[in-house]
Amino acid sequence: MEQTILPKKIKIAIFFMLAIGALTLHQFVFIINITKIRLSQIAYSQYGIFSVILKNLEILLVAILFIVFAYFLKKRKKWAWIAAMVILLKETVAGIKAVPLLFSVQLPHLGYLMEHLPPLISIFLLITMIASLFSYILILVALILLISERKKYWQIAS
Amino acid sequence: MIYLIIFTFITFILAFVLKLLITYFFIKLFNKEKSFWLIFKPILLYELGVFCFFIINPVSLIYFLVPWYIIPHVFLFPVYFIISIIILFLIFKFIMKKFSLLDFKKALLVFFIMFIIITPIISFSKSMVDHEVAKRIPASEELFEELLELRYFQESYYGLDSGHYGLMSPDIIILKKIDRLSEIFLGSKLLLDLYSFLITITI
Numbered sequence: 001m002e003q004t005i006l007p008k009k010i011k012i013a014i015f016f017m018l019a020i021g022a023l024t025l026h027q028f029v030f031i032i033n034i035t036k037i038r039l040s041q042i043a044y045s046q047y048g049i050f051s052v053i054l055k056n057l058e059i060l061l062v063a064i065l066f067i068v069f070a071y072f073l074k075k076r077k078k079w080a081w082i083a084a085m086v087i088l089l090k091e092t093v094a095g096i097k098a099v100p101l102l103f104s105v106q107l108p109h110l111g112y113l114m115e116h117l118p119p120l121i122s123i124f125l126l127i128t129m130i131a132s133l134f135s136y137i138l139i140l141v142a143l144i145l146l147i148s149e150r151k152k153y154w155q156i157a158s
Numbered sequence: 159m160i161y162l163i164i165f166t167f168i169t170f171i172l173a174f175v176l177k178l179l180i181t182y183f184f185i186k187l188f189n190k191e192k193s194f195w196l197i198f199k200p201i202l203l204y205e206l207g208v209f210c211f212f213i214i215n216p217v218s219l220i221y222f223l224v225p226w227y228i229i230p231h232v233f234l235f236p237v238y239f240i241i242s243i244i245i246l247f248l249i250f251k252f253i254m255k256k257f258s259l260l261d262f263k264k265a266l267l268v269f270f271i272m273f274i275i276i277t278p279i280i281s282f283s284k285s286m287v288d289h290e291v292a293k294r295i296p297a298s299e300e301l302f303e304e305l306l307e308l309r310y311f312q313e314s315y316y317g318l319d320s321g322h323y324g325l326m327s328p329d330i331i332i333l334k335k336i337d338r339l340s341e342i343f344l345g346s347k348l349l350l351d352l353y354s355f356l357i358t359i360t361i
Contacts, residue, residue, distance in 0.1 A: 054331040089214045097222055 004156045006074070013145040014070045016138045017084065020091075021066030023135040028059045030128045034121055062087065076157045081146065088143040095136045159329045162295055166288055166336050173284040174343050178205070180276050184268045189259055200257040205343065207249040212342045217241045235355045242348060243273070273345065281344040 006014075035052045053060075065087055072080035110129075114122045146153075178201055185197050217238050221231055250269050254260040260268060 051328050051331060054328050057335075086210045086214060089216070093214055093216055093219060096219060100222060 006076070006156070007149050007152045009145045009149045010073070010153055013142045013149070014073050016142040016145070017066050017070035017073070020135050020138050020142065021063050021070065023131050023138075024059060024063035024066060026131060027128055027135075028056060028063060030124055031056050031059070034124065062091070076153075078154065078157045081150070081153055081157065084146060085143070088139055088146070091136075091139045092143060095139065159295070162292060163329060163332050163336070165291055166333060169284050169287055170336055170340050170344075173280050173340075177272075177277060177280055177344065178202075180280075181268070181272055184271065185254075185259055188264050188268075192259070196257070197259065200253045200259060204250055204253050207253065208246060209342055211242075211245060211249065217245070232355065232358050235351060239348060239352060239355075246273075277345045278349050281340070281349065284340065284344065 032052060065083075069080050069084045069087060073084055110125075113125065117125065178198070181201050182194075182197055185201070186192070189197060220234055220238060220241075224234060247266070247269050251260075251262065251265045254265045
């Protein structure tokens with residue numbers, strides 16, 4: 001049986017979810033790299049990189065889930081729509097919660113960090129902050145697109 | 159320490175299975191003719207709904223939307239608690255109605271017996287067993303010291319997250335992840351918060 005073509009907005013949402021997955025994956029790699037550099041400089045690094053990977057396992061998991069759900073959304077699975085909604089809502093709520101921390105702690109320390117960190121790490125830090133902001137915008141847009149096209153998607157999904 | 163992690167994980171699984179079986183038993187009381195899978199499937203679906211709810215945790219946004227200087231956060235807890243329970247009950251009721259297992263009153267009864275009596279007993283027993291076993295492991299003293307050190311570091315450098323990675327051993331991280339699962343599936347987080355709230359207002 002020939003499959004119905006996906007609505008354009010759903011296609012955009014799928015693309016955005018893939019982009020969010022890629023950006024989150026980049027964030028994971030960045031955290032691992034920057035902590036590896038810092039651990040080599042700090043005296044109390046007794047457990048090494050394994051702890052850092054375990055601590056940030058959730059970020060890696062979220063990145064993989066975004067890509068997997070995007071794939072199954074393309075395959076027209078109903079459960080993938082619900083799963084995508086759950087993960088997008090989770091990230092939206094987490095983003096709202098991060099706002100006070102961003103303004104009270106992270107932004108005031110940014111200038112200090114930029115001055116004292118090695119130039120390469122400073123650039124990476126800046127890129128990651130911009131990437132986080134960009135991925136948050138993508139999350140919101142993907143969420144709105146998936147909600148607005150839910151009826152069309154549920155008609156063609158199995 | 160690996161034995162403590164395995165033991166904690168096993169007690170979590172056993173406590174969760176026990177909770178599922180007791181819920182099954184209560185629903186079975188009202189639906190004697192229904193088969194095992196017809197009752198067990200909605201219970202699993204409810205647990206999945208609870209997992210999604212706690213993963214998103216939308217009610218916790220009230221802490222961020224209402225500034226602490228207007229209403230102190232401790233006084234927002236009852237609102238958070240009540241809204242969370244109502245949403246959890248609505249998920250339970252919706253699933254029970256969808257599978258034609260319980261009407262409103264019976265769903266309310268089963269939900270509150272599970273939430274107020276059974277789950278706290280299971281959760282508390284699990285914590286007691288874990289604690290008793292942890293006391294008998296010599297390395298657990300080091301673990302507690304490490305946890306105290308970590309807490310001190312987090313309080314001193316709040317927000318500078320990347321700093322304390324070196325302090326956390328893999329064992330602690332895994333134990334914390336199992337704790338998080340217990341918070342979600344055994345409802346221990348809400349109950350512990352309620353306990354802290356009651357202590358705060360009575361003192």
